[in-house]
Amino acid sequence: MSYDVNDYLLADSMPYPFCPGCSHGQVLDALGKALPMVGVAPNRVALVTDIGCIGISDKHFGMHTFHGLHGRSVTYASGLKLGNPDLTVIVLVGDGGLGLGGHHFLHAARRNVDITVLVCNNFNFGMTGGQHSVTTPHQAVTATTTEGNFEYPLDIAGLVDVAQGNFAARVMFHDPRLPDLIAEAIRSPGFAALDIWEMCTAYFAKRNKVSRSVLEEQLRERNLSTGIVVRRDRKGYVEQYRHSLEALQGKPLSEGTELAAEFPRPVYPRQSVLIAGRAGQKVRSTAMILGRAGVLSDLYVTQRDDYPVTVMTGHSTAEMVFQPDPVNELTVDAPDIVLITSEEGRDVIRERLRGLPPTSVVYALEELLPLDTPARVEPIAADAVNIQKKKTQIVLACVAWMAAKTQVVSLEALRRAAWFDERQSIADENLATLAEMESRLARTR
Amino acid sequence: MAREYIDGTEAIVRGALHAGCDFFAGYPITPSSGVLVRMMRELPKIGGMAVQGEDEIASIGMCIAASMTGRRPLTATSGPGISLYSENLGLAIMGEVPLVIINVQRLGPATGGATTGAEGDVQFVQWVTSGGLPMVVLSPTDVATSYWLTTVAFRLAEKLRIPVILNTSKDLVQTMETVDVSAWRKVEVEPRKAYAGGAPYLPYRFDELGDVPEFLPVGAEHQVRFTTSMHDEKGNLTKKPAKVDRTFRHLQQKILACQDELVLVDRDHQDGALTLVVASGVSARSARAAVDRVRSDGGKVSILTVYSVWPVPEQAIRNAAEGMSRIVVPEMNVGLYRREIERVLPGLEVIGVNRVDGEVLTPGEIIRTGRLGGAIG
Structure with missing residues (x-):
């Protein structure tokens, strides 16, 4: 099926609403000519616009249109393309929107998202009264650069190049090649952009000399040329996505692991445990094993973790509550049992240690003593929980120690809980630690 | 009884997937990054699309546009990200875009405390955007209600064509707890009311103020016009007072008309x-x-x-x-x-x-x- 310009540009919507002499109309006409060359059905095309004079042009088109926030049109275009990869997505944006959304433009080019961005570059903000934009030439006069622009202009096609986008061309609005270049950009897989140099008769052309020869002089001064300036053949984003994630397609969603009540429920109304260690000691994942052991023992458990913004350094704590019925208290005034496995952990709970009642028990590595607390303190000898000097096993060894000395969960439940880890190598290492601790604890009993 | 030991993040992701979510875009931010990581891993399995945007503005922009192609999108962030979502949340209200947003509250203002819990966004999430139209916000209390309310958020978003915020917090998404999955509540998410007539399709047409316009995706047979600007029923810009008033009151009234489901x-x-x-x-x-x-x-x-x-x-x-x-x-x-x-x-x-x-x-x-x-x- 073939289409003509009237299938895309709506004759009954004319004339364009632009100022006398404005070049936007010529760009829209060129887009209308380019689309039949590509031959894509109008209802397979989405035209995205944002704010600025060029942004009000969507009503002239018979394709799907999406009019969004200033500067964000490239994000919507990306969303349309990813949402429906069968669409041909074209953006019409001014140099204002390009400047505001430069970040999006850069990353769409880097990702090589399969969209075409037509930048209608008339070197200033027309709709808001002729302020300077990111493409205003050096020394040009605008409402905000009355003494001449001392900033330097951005080269849009060059931006596509550094971001590794597939296609970029620079072209004057009156260049007869414009429809062909637009068609070429649309056909090109991956990201494509056209930097179309335009004429703003309301503001820019009133304050600066703008003619064909002046624009050409600009090109020479900036060492730029017209025509296609970037062409690569990297795969487009949609194809990359499909290709790289093909292996996941059809795999079952990760649902949780059911934990049956395999062990008799320990007899207590509630036990609260606070583990205080260091990031990198696997406090959180060890607490998860302890928590799973609770569930396997027919208990309700909560585990609230705390750590600073740093990774692998600083404190790491897990506050846990075990009881026969659902738990609402994520934090308790005074934990029944405290387990301290590092200096950082000890220091961060200093205040809480002082406030503990004498009925609470604190198990702490002996090197961390003495502690300022009214609670009963039970030291853990370094040798007793040393598993081949592995820092990542010390909390688990201490938890096993605590399990042997208290009623929270049994060592058997702990071992079963460790078995459930998704990663086999980690499960194996944890199981070996627990087996070692069980045999050590059996000897000392 | 089917007991598991999971956190609020997992409940939200499972709720979203069970609600038919098939598009995600988000940007890493503590304490909500878990949702992003899980969605990036899970969505390709069901042929969905998950993207890590270059920032929060791009992420919500992609979700909004994907929603208008007929996808059921989700995004997740924390307070600073909601600040960046603000303008696009207004767009979603104005353009009648179904979208679910997870806000994992952390201590603010601004960067505040990334790993520190708080409930300081409670007023912010309602009046999050310009123009004076409030957001619908749901707030879970634990893992089970995180799942349930995620499905409710999708139902309301799709039914009313609005953005809905699930306002949770660090201490809910990261806390592990025993849950009985077999007792979880879930609501059904019905497809958007589709337009079945011929051309031209009037994308913002409604009879009563409380009615929700019939939907056609961008890419449908008939032309679809989407706009964030004040518009008439055709989706064309307007500043005619009678049309402006009607559109504005409709945006408010469609939510009020659904009061029963919103309590x-x-x-x-x-x-x-x-x-x-x-x-x-x-x-x-x-x-x-x-x-x-x-x-x-x-x-x-x-x-x-x-x-x-x-x-x-x-x-x-x-x-x-x-x-x-x-x-x-x-x-x-x-x-x-x-x-x-x-x-x-x-x-x-x-x-x-x-x-x-x-x-x-x-x-x-x-x-x-x-x-x-x-x-x-």
């Missing part, structure tokens, strides 16, 4: 109680524990847990407060929702129990500051 509370009334606790979020959990303790000590107290925080379920609050002389509102902020309770219940003594140090309120301090211990009759 989600749990009322636990005790006969003879003169004190009512009104709570939401993680603070509601501590409040429930406090109420249990007071009751087991022979005290009398009622509690109303509010899940649909915005619009404020005013009638449900008034009903629960009938016969009460004191209201206690525990929150991990300076007393943000308390303002609403004071507004809805003029003349009653309203006591705030507030913490802004990142720590979860303990049941003990709710009892002490709220003077629940003395609430015998």
Whole structure:
């Protein structure tokens, strides 16, 4: 099926609403000519616009249109393309929107998202009264650069190049090649952009000399040329996505692991445990094993973790509550049992240690003593929980120690809980630690 | 009984997938990054699309556009990201875009405390954008309600064609707990009411102000016009006062017309109680524990847990407060929702129990500051 310009540009919507002499109309006409060359059905095309004079042009088109926030049109275009990869997505944006959304433009080019961005570059903000934009030439006069622009202009096609986008061309609005270049950009897989140099008769052309020869002089001064300036053949984003994630397609969603009540429920109304260690000691994942052991023992458990913004350094704590019925208290005034496995952990709970009642028990590595607390303190000898000097096993060894000395969960439940880890190598290492601790604890009993 | 040991993040992701979510875009931010990581891993399995945007603005922009191609999108962030979502949330309201947003509250303002919990976005999420149209906001209290309310958020978003925020917090998404998955509540998400007529399709046409326009995706057979600007039924810009008024009132009225579905509370009334606790979020959990303790000590107290925080379920609050002389509102902020309770219940003594140090309120301090211990009759 073939289409003509009237299938895309709506004759009954004319004339364009632009100022006398404005070049936007010529760009829209060129887009209308380019689309039949590509031959894509109008209802397979989405035209995205944002704010600025060029942004009000969507009503002239018979394709799907999406009019969004200033500067964000490239994000919507990306969303349309990813949402429906069968669409041909074209953006019409001014140099204002390009400047505001430069970040999006850069990353769409880097990702090589399969969209075409037509930048209608008339070197200033027309709709808001002729302020300077990111493409205003050096020394040009605008409402905000009355003494001449001392900033330097951005080269849009060059931006596509550094971001590794597939296609970029620079072209004057009156260049007869414009429809062909637009068609070429649309056909090109991956990201494509056209930097179309335009004429703003309301503001820019009133304050600066703008003619064909002046624009050409600009090109020479900036060492730029017209025509296609970037062409690569990297795969487009949609194809990359499909290709790289093909292996996941059809795999079952990760649902949780059911934990049956395999062990008799320990007899207590509630036990609260606070583990205080260091990031990198696997406090959180060890607490998860302890928590799973609770569930396997027919208990309700909560585990609230705390750590600073740093990774692998600083404190790491897990506050846990075990009881026969659902738990609402994520934090308790005074934990029944405290387990301290590092200096950082000890220091961060200093205040809480002082406030503990004498009925609470604190198990702490002996090197961390003495502690300022009214609670009963039970030291853990370094040798007793040393598993081949592995820092990542010390909390688990201490938890096993605590399990042997208290009623929270049994060592058997702990071992079963460790078995459930998704990663086999980690499960194996944890199981070996627990087996070692069980045999050590059996000897000392 | 099917017990598992999971956190709120996993419940949200499972809720979203069970609600038919097939598009995700987000940007890493503690403490919500877990949702991004899981969605990136899960969505390709079902042929969905998940993207890590270059920033929050791009992420929500992609979600909005994908929604208009017929996808069911989700995004997740924390307070600073909601600030960046602000303008696009307005766009989603104006353009009638179904979208679910997870806000995992952390301590603010600004960068605040990335790994520190708080409930300081409670007012912010409602009035998050310019123009004066409020957001619908749901607030879970634990892992099970995180799942349930995620499905509710999708249902409301799709049904009303609005953005819906699930306002959770660090202490809910990262806390692990025992859950009985077989007892989880879930609502059905019905497909958007589709346009079945011929061309031209009028994308913003409705009969009654409270009606939701029929949907066609961008890419449908007939032309679809989407706009974030004030528009007429064709989707063309307008500033004609009568048309502006009609569109604006419609955006408000379609939510009011759905009032019944928007009142989600749990009322636990005790006969003879003169004190009512009104709570939401993680603070509601501590409040429930406090109420249990007071009751087991022979005290009398009622509690109303509010899940649909915005619009404020005013009638449900008034009903629960009938016969009460004191209201206690525990929150991990300076007393943000308390303002609403004071507004809805003029003349009653309203006591705030507030913490802004990142720590979860303990049941003990709710009892002490709220003077629940003395609430015998």
